[in-house]
Amino acid sequence: MAAASRTKRNAFYAQSGGVTAVINASACGVIETARANKDRIGKVYAGRNGIIGALTEDLIDTGKESAAAIALLRSTPSGAFGSCRYKLKSVEANRREYERLIAVFQAHNIGFFFYNGGGDSADTCYKVSQLSESMGDPIQAIHVPKTVDNDLPITDCCPGFGSVAKYVAVSALEASFDVRSMAKTSTKVFVLEVMGRHAGWIAAAGGLIEDEGIPVVVLFPEIPFDEKKFVARVDTLVKKHGYCTVIVSEGCHHPDGTFLAEQGTKDAFGHAQLGGAAPVVAGIVKRALGHKFHWAVADYLQRAARHIASKTDVEQAYKVGAAAVKLALQGHNAVMPTIERTSDTPYKYRIGMAPLASVANVEKFMPRNFITPDGFGITPACKRYLRPLIQGEDAPKFRNGMPVYATLKNVAVDKKLPAFELR
Structure with a gap:
């Protein structure tokens, strides 16, 4: 664990891959927790269209959004800042992109990197933390878990x-x-x-x-x-x-x-x-x-x-977002907050932590004992696992028969660097 810095630096948050009904709840957790620690964290920027926003220096100033707008993210589906399917190659194959990320972070005094996504995002987050340290300007990179596929390792389940x-x-x-x-x-x-x-x-x-x-x-x-x-x-x-x-x-x-x-x-x-x-x-x-x-x-x-999101899922999505910020403030780097189940009945869990070296590019499959011997159904053990995760309803507010969702202003931050071409 790196020593926590007392120098106030800005934070960068981005959404990656296929979005979910609750990824914005994680965004809400990150932003609200960062705002509650404004003595340690300066501005919170978001990447427009995920990591592409960082590469092209297309940053969003979330400080331009009201507290009410950010709170509404908790009940809004999809990616409020835009997501992307853009995988960074290895550092050896495309060092220019990683160096560009570090350059953008340095230009905007960004010391915290919160990347909300699945396995590929965990890999990117891990590589950024390693490269930034080797370049003499360590960035605390925390992966915020998200995937409907539920295939991230170590965590009991994945928000979404x-x-x-x-x-x-x-x-x-x-x-x-x-x-x-x-x-x-x-x-x-x-x-x-x-x-x-x-x-x-x-x-x-x-x-x-x-x-x-x-x-x-x-x-x-x-x-x-x-x-x-x-x-x-x-x-x-x-x-x-x-x-x-x-x-x-x-x-x-x-x-x-x-x-x-x-x-x-x-x-x-x-x-x-x-x-x-x-x-x-x-x-x-x-x-x-x-x-x-x-x-x-x-x-x-x-x-x-x-409209039919699991209340358990909404709560967990928010908590891992908030936990990511807390882990960063504690000095952790290259880690991911996890969900640790402690009981099936009644359902209980706690938020843990896993090193990204053990998460990146590792898929979690269905255990064979969760599938019936004939291969066409699920076992009682699988049902015990699934049931708590779909519990509870947390419907959004409705107006004129339609759900009330957030559409943010997404005000752009002034650019400081030359343009960068994606290849």
Whole structure:
């Protein structure tokens, strides 16, 4: 742990990757806690469109926002300052970008770097902390965890996951009631595609509808897709109940590793672009069993649904944001606040800390004991894990039938450096 500096320096906060229903709650936690420690932290700048804002010196002065506007972030979905999918290469491959970051931070007297994102963001945060120290101007880089995929290691869960899990479970239940009512003469199979490239945490949440009396099949990225066994399972459920629901993760893949939904393109992080597993699975059911079906892709809806956010998730998102600032003020560097579960029933947790060296580029997958032996459902252990994370409702205020969300002014900070070209 580095010695905490008593010299007042500014802070930089940025949002990265796919946003969530509660990432702004973390932003609220960071900014409000920094404002409460104005004797130690000067201005709080935000990056417009994530780390790109730092590279291009496109900074936002959050001090221009009222306390009420910042407080409203807690109940506002998406990324209030703009996010991005921009992965910095290794320091060796592209040192100019890291040196640019340090130059921008030095020009604006930034000594605290709070990066709110997933595994790639943790890696960037770690590299910035290392490089800045080697350049003689240490920057306290704290990663603020966020990912709907719930795949960051060490932390029990990731802010953003509880809300998407609640949305998927509730939506799957409601759609299943629809299918059940029409099964006698119409639709017999409903397929819902959810996010999750390599880890099936979100798909697992859909499995909770089993406890509500719904026949359900879950397809995980962790279990290679076996078409023959899948068709047999759907056939059994439809014959017994008259219908069934299928929850398929976008990362569901064949035994050779090919994604059911692979489009042949890649995103900005170099990952295969996915989308379309639901119609593939529905088509298999139609060809093999002849059942009428409907399918849906939750897509952005699942991660933007602030109206049905988990209260647990909102609280945890805010707390890790606040904890990031507190850790920095205590002198910590290259760490991430974590959620440590201490009890399932009643649900209890505390905020811990993990070194970024153990977090960066490490994915947490579904444990095999969370998946039923046949590979198509979730176990009691998984349900005990999931249930507390979707508990509680924290609905936003509504006006004229619509939720009241924050739209910030996002006033730009004057630039001090020459323009920088992204490559």
